[in-house]
Amino acid sequence: MTNIIDTIKPFYPLAFKAIRGNLEGTQKQLLNTLQKIDRSRGEFWGQWLISQLSESLSFSDSRLSQSLWGLNFPNPVGLAAGFDKDGLGAGLWHNFGFGFAEVGAVTLEGQPGNPKPRLFRLPKDLAGLNRMGANNLGAPVLAATLQQSWQRQPRQIPIGINLCKSKNTPLEKAPEDYLGSFRYLFLHADYFVVNVSSPNTPGLRSLQSGEQLDKILDILQTENQGRKPLLVKISPDLEWEDIRTIIDLAFSYELAGIVATNTTTKRTGLKTTILPETGKPITEEAGGISGKPLGERATEVIRFIYRQTQGNLPIIGVGGIFSLDDAWEKITAGASLLQIYTGWLYRGPWLVSNILQGLTEKLEANGLTNINQAVGINNELLPKIKNIPLGKESQARIQESE
Numbered sequence: 001m002t003n004i005i006d007t008i009k010p011f012y013p014l015a016f017k018a019i020r021g022n023l024e025g026t027q028k029q030l031l032n033t034l035q036k037i038d039r040s041r042g043e044f045w046g047q048w049l050i051s052q053l054s055e056s057l058s059f060s061d062s063r064l065s066q067s068l069w070g071l072n073f074p075n076p077v078g079l080a081a082g083f084d085k086d087g088l089g090a091g092l093w094h095n096f097g098f099g100f101a102e103v104g105a106v107t108l109e110g111q112p113g114n115p116k117p118r119l120f121r122l123p124k125d126l127a128g129l130n131r132m133g134a135n136n137l138g139a140p141v142l143a144a145t146l147q148q149s150w151q152r153q154p155r156q157i158p159i160g161i162n163l164c165k166s167k168n169t170p171l172e173k174a175p176e177d178y179l180g181s182f183r184y185l186f187l188h189a190d191y192f193v194v195n196v197s198s199p200n201t202p203g204l205r206s207l208q209s210g211e212q213l214d215k216i217l218d219i220l221q222t223e224n225q226g227r228k229p230l231l232v233k234i235s236p237d238l239e240w241e242d243i244r245t246i247i248d249l250a251f252s253y254e255l256a257g258i259v260a261t262n263t264t265t266k267r268t269g270l271k272t273t274i275l276p277e278t279g280k281p282i283t284e285e286a287g288g289i290s291g292k293p294l295g296e297r298a299t300e301v302i303r304f305i306y307r308q309t310q311g312n313l314p315i316i317g318v319g320g321i322f323s324l325d326d327a328w329e330k331i332t333a334g335a336s337l338l339q340i341y342t343g344w345l346y347r348g349p350w351l352v353s354n355i356l357q358g359l360t361e362k363l364e365a366n367g368l369t370n371i372n373q374a375v376g377i378n379n380e381l382l383p384k385i386k387n388i389p390l391g392k393e394s395q396a397r398i399q400e401s402e
Contacts, residue, residue, distance in 0.1 A: 075099035104162030110138030131287030229256030263288025295320020306334025324358030
């Protein structure tokens with residue numbers, strides 16, 4: 001019998017091009033549909049649709065499985081934060097083939113985000129431009145949504161939650177704001193990510209500075225007491241010295257890893273000069289760029305972190321993954337896990353299984369038996385990182401591991 005999801009595949013590129021106007025509305029409609037399917041998993045039609053998704057989009061191979069932070073990741077490809085802000089599809093992402101998924105960004109208070117239009121496609125660049133402004137229903141609502149989802153079916157893959165500061169919260173009150181969300185959501189996810197790098201919340205990126213980030217990590221880890229993996233998501237636009245400072249803080253506060261990277265505010269090299277929806281030059285449009293233009297810089301940041309830490313701090317690599325080669329490049333640069341979003345939309349939901357099947361072939365071609373053996377193999381670790389001096393915390397941690 002023909003799989004209904006497979007019948008859509010030849011028409012996906014055409015449908016994707018046709019959806020030009022209300023991108024945000026289409027995305028919201030999809031998430032609402034997924035929630036309806038999840039809520040109907042006890043009924044025949046719900047079970048049938050879920051089985052169709054898994055049959056068409058999933059790929060399983062034990063060589064792609066790895067354990068990190070005491071969690072089992074069946075494969076290294078995850079859904080990036082930003083797509084499912086309110087966790088509406090959290091119970092179904094494993095049926096799309098993902099090895100993990102990150103919901104959010106969520107804020108302590110629900111907020112509408114920035115004025116519309118705020119989500120754009122840049123097809124000439126295989127990119128997206130968003131200035132969403134962390135629109136979401138708030139941590140208490142997300143907690144209730146996830147609780148109901150896990151009651152219907154226990155988590156099948158690791159689920160992370162991306163925490164962001166509420167827009168109305170003053171920067172000096174940011175630590176308490178993050179803590180409030182963390183407390184609401186603690187029981188409902190497997191790991192947490194501190195998002196201090198979105199360009200769409202005023203002043204948020206200033207929280208990446210050592211002094212500001214120190215306060216946020218201190219209050220969260222004091223509450224956490226090592227019970228849940230805590231990571232930080234960084235901007236691709238940081239200077240190397242700033243990234244080095246964050247690495248030191250990561251070691252100092254025993255963070256589980258770094259998510260590299262968020263969207264970029266740079267417009268260098270874009271083929272798109274005018275945004276059709278507004279008629280304004282792309283250089284005058286606020287927001288972060290995702291997709292292909294981000295790929296090379298994100299890989300550079302991954303490689304830098306891996307070298308700085310001698311591979312002792314797990315990295316989730318994000319940015320510009322559209323193919324197997326993109327995924328392999330980031331893994332071999334030093335990423336233990338990957339996240340996709342823009343590439344998934346452009347290429348369709350089959351991208352996940354295509355990458356996973358290709359990764360098994362890459363392992364065979366390189367004589368490797370597990371995906372964790374591929375992490376960083378094309379990123380030569382320089383003795384003591386010549387010409388890139390280590391921070392004190394990084395140096396101490398590496399000396400301990402030698």
